[in-house]
Amino acid sequence: MSITTARRIVSLLPAATEMVATLGAADRLVGRSHVCDHPWEVRPLPVVTRSRIPEELPSAEISAAVSRAAAERESVFELDVERLRALNPDLILTQDQCSVCAVTPADLDDALRDWPGTTPEVVRLHPTRLVHLWQDLQLLAERLGLPDGGRACIAPLKARVVAVLEKTAMLQRRPSVACLEWLDPLMGAGNWIPELIQLAGGHPVFGEPGKHSAWLTWENLALQDPAVLVLTPCGFDLERTRKEAARIQSHELWPHLRAVKTGRVYLADASAYFNRPGPRLVESLEAFAEMIQPELFPAARHRGEVWESLR
Numbered sequence: 001m002s003i004t005t006a007r008r009i010v011s012l013l014p015a016a017t018e019m020v021a022t023l024g025a026a027d028r029l030v031g032r033s034h035v036c037d038h039p040w041e042v043r044p045l046p047v048v049t050r051s052r053i054p055e056e057l058p059s060a061e062i063s064a065a066v067s068r069a070a071a072e073r074e075s076v077f078e079l080d081v082e083r084l085r086a087l088n089p090d091l092i093l094t095q096d097q098c099s100v101c102a103v104t105p106a107d108l109d110d111a112l113r114d115w116p117g118t119t120p121e122v123v124r125l126h127p128t129r130l131v132h133l134w135q136d137l138q139l140l141a142e143r144l145g146l147p148d149g150g151r152a153c154i155a156p157l158k159a160r161v162v163a164v165l166e167k168t169a170m171l172q173r174r175p176s177v178a179c180l181e182w183l184d185p186l187m188g189a190g191n192w193i194p195e196l197i198q199l200a201g202g203h204p205v206f207g208e209p210g211k212h213s214a215w216l217t218w219e220n221l222a223l224q225d226p227a228v229l230v231l232t233p234c235g236f237d238l239e240r241t242r243k244e245a246a247r248i249q250s251h252e253l254w255p256h257l258r259a260v261k262t263g264r265v266y267l268a269d270a271s272a273y274f275n276r277p278g279p280r281l282v283e284s285l286e287a288f289a290e291m292i293q294p295e296l297f298p299a300a301r302h303r304g305e306v307w308e309s310l311r
Contacts, residue, residue: 006091006121006143010084012049012102015278016093016125017042019140022279023149031087033077033102035235038272038280046087048080049103059184059233059244077103081111089120091143096124127277128191128210130199130285134158137279153279160282161199164289167296168201175227177202177292178259181213181234181275183244188216189232192277200288201296202228222253228292229259231310232270238308241267245310265310266291273306 010031011017017036141150181189188206190213
């Protein structure tokens with residue numbers, strides 16, 4: 001099989017699912033992960049994964065469960081191998097960056113080891129910077145035999161990034177920004193998030209572009225005392241983020257934070273946007289700009305859907 005003739009795709013990664021749809025090839029998807037939920041037409045597809053950790057648990061309990069799984073060398077997700085084989089994909093899309101974001105490479109390798117017939121091609125994405133979005137889109141476009149379609153999709157996305165940069169690139173004063181990827185315990189967002197904050201006109205106080213997110217303490221947060229605080233707990237939508245934000249507001253250091261005092265704490269839909277390195281990273285950049293530089297982006301067209309102020 002040529003790598004440019006894939007017709008039956010199973011995506012184990014929400015960002016990859018969105019990329020396939022953006023390339024106009026959603027009709028080639030025959031299966032998805034349990035968290036692939038965009039665009040709407042992919043939702044009826046057969047689901048081949050599930051989480052072993054109840055998603056309704058509070059952040060602290062989820063974190064503890066993930067730590068136990070890591071200590072016992074167990075996967076956070078379960079792959080339905082029989083259903084995957086029945087779907088007979090010729091291309092499987094996944095990642096090898098984070099063991100708590102998708103099925104692990106080892107689990108997928110085990111599933112493919114005794115595969116009946118022709119083993120499907122596997123494309124493992126490893127995004128850590130914004131540039132990898134363009135590279136991954138083009139890679140998938142080529143795997144699907146749509147190289148021109150990749151370039152056509154990338155160009156308008158890049159134009160939107162440039163539109164933000166035209167307003168922020170020359171800023172001399174940039175507010176300090178802390179973006180928290182987990183709330184109990186605290187984790188400062190890394191990978192593409194610090195880069196998006198810089199592009200949006202802010203100065204990230206935690207995380208380095210292209211490097212993994214790191215745990216931090218309340219004392220670290222209070223010491224940095226950012227002007228802007230954005231809560232983007234991984235995998236949580238706006239409603240769930242509101243609930244988790246309510247839990248951390250009881251911490252003794254919370255009322256002393258500058259962002260809290262000045263009303264510059266924001267909640268975001270991290271599940272659909274900030275923590276998903278697909279085409280909607282561009283919306284995430286625009287949302288950051290609206291939060292960080294409201295005087296430059298007064299329309300705030302993403303407010304309410306992508307982000308909101310802490311009430």
